[in-house]
């Protein structure tokens with residue numbers, strides 16, 4: 001695990017991605033709606049008219065009450081869930097399915113229980129056309145990126161929740177996706193591991209230049225990581241407010257700016 | 272180890288006392304030997320069965336072998352049909368919906384109630400017995416294979432889809448392995464059904480096999496032989512089931528929780 005502090009990537013005056021109105025959006029969500037049809041035949045509107053533009057290399061977090069539609073929105077960007085109305089485009093191309101540069105870290109454990117850690121990561125290369133040995137070599141490389149080379153031969157059930165989550169991240173990075181969609185990836189971890197993994201993630205984001213959409217329930221996690229925090233309201237899910245986070249990285253909880261924003265988000269979230 | 276032995280002592284002692292009381296009960300005329308054959312009688316019966324045989328000439332080993340062969344034939348045929356069919360039906364939700372009521376119906380029909388009909392079809396020979404065993408095993412296996420494929424964790428399928436897998440490849444490399452534990456569980460359940468059917472299936476047209484032995488013993492009021500037949504069926508079922516579990520552990524090392532679940 002890297003302990004090196006993460007440096008501010010952009011000088012503050014260039015404007016953090018996605019906020020300038022004219023700036024080209026990398027991920028563009030236009031009037032996206034989602035309606036689930038229930039078994040009883042009724043229709044539940046889950047997301048209503050979501051508009052959002054995310055710039056390339058931006059780190060955006062979604063925060064909002066349980067059930068407000070964060071996972072659904074993430075899945076729609078991933079191409080795993082249809083859009084009922086409106087559209088979502090990545091780099092100008094309408095999302096019609098997975099495989100348009102989206103890597104996903106799922107909310108629940110989504111490792112294949114019958115594969116060892118290294119094989120789970122190597123699974124990501126299945127359609128890459130690489131030779132088996134090469135896939136394995138790269139998978140090991142990714143595992144060491146998340147600090148897990150020693151556990152390469154273990155099955156998911158033989159790993160702790162935190163280790164499994166790291167394998168999931170390594171696997172999502174397999175095809176070196178431009179976009180990383182992460183659904184509460186550190187939700188079930190202890191505080192220390194969580195902070196370590198946050199630093200790790202920022203390091204990867206730095207080094208590999210990725211656009212990250214990150215779902216979390218933790219305001220301080222969102223503040224530690226993101227360029228912008230998108231607050232969702234529920235019933236139906238919609239964007240309530242967007243908070244730009246203009247604090248230099250590494251971000252400290254003791255920073256007054258950090259605390260002021262924390263308070264502002266808390267107030268907005270709890271009303 | 273010693274601790275385990277010590278723990279096993281009280282139930283063992285209780286069991287011995289029970290057997291002794293039973294023995295005494297028969298000796299002093301409280302229990303009728305043809306209703307409650309005592310241990311000594313069962314032991315003598317076993318000696319007779321393994322030497323002269325019952326009916327004369329057919330030893331317990333030959334009965335057991337016949338039964339094992341019949342069960343394995345019916346069971347093997349059932350698995351050979353149910354697994355591929357289940358994999359196909361499970362892959363096609365529409366077909367699954369259409370066939371589900373039929374499968375539930377066929378599985379619910381008590382296998383032995385088919386006996387008269389099956390005799391009309393196939394006569395009273397080997398085929399009838401193997402068919403009945405196969406019938407019982409087939410529906411249980413089929414519904415388990417279908418359920419195994421249908422209830423694969425959708426998150427796993429989604430994860431695979433993000434890496435570009437779809438169609439047959441998705442099915443082969445995600446749905447199939449994910450369904451394996453349930454398929455194995457189905458195979459164990461089906462085996463149980465096979466042994467449940469065996470006595471009835473061997474009731475007619477044969478003096479060979481443990482089922483036939485049990486029925487034959489009844490005619491002669493040789494209850495101790497019925498009990499021996501019962502015990503041997505139990506032991507064989509136990510052994511095959513243990514073999515299946517060992518196979519499962521070897522083939523699915525990643526599932527691993529079998530032991531903990533079972534105890």
Ligand SMILES: Nc1ncnc2c1ncn2[C@@H]1O[C@H](COP(=O)(O)OP(=O)(O)OP(=O)(O)O)[C@@H](O)[C@H]1O
Pocket residue numbers: 036037038044046064065066067068069070071072073107
């Ligand atoms: N397949 C589905 N069918 C019907 N309703 C669904 C389905 N999936 C999700 N929902 C509903 O959509 C709403 C949003 O679900 P979603 O999983 O996106 O919430 P979430 O914001 O991720 O919640 P959490 O923070 O608890 O993970 C919920 O009310 C849920 O009940």
Ligand SMILES: [Mg+2]
Pocket residue numbers: 070071072107183
């Ligand atoms: Mg969610």
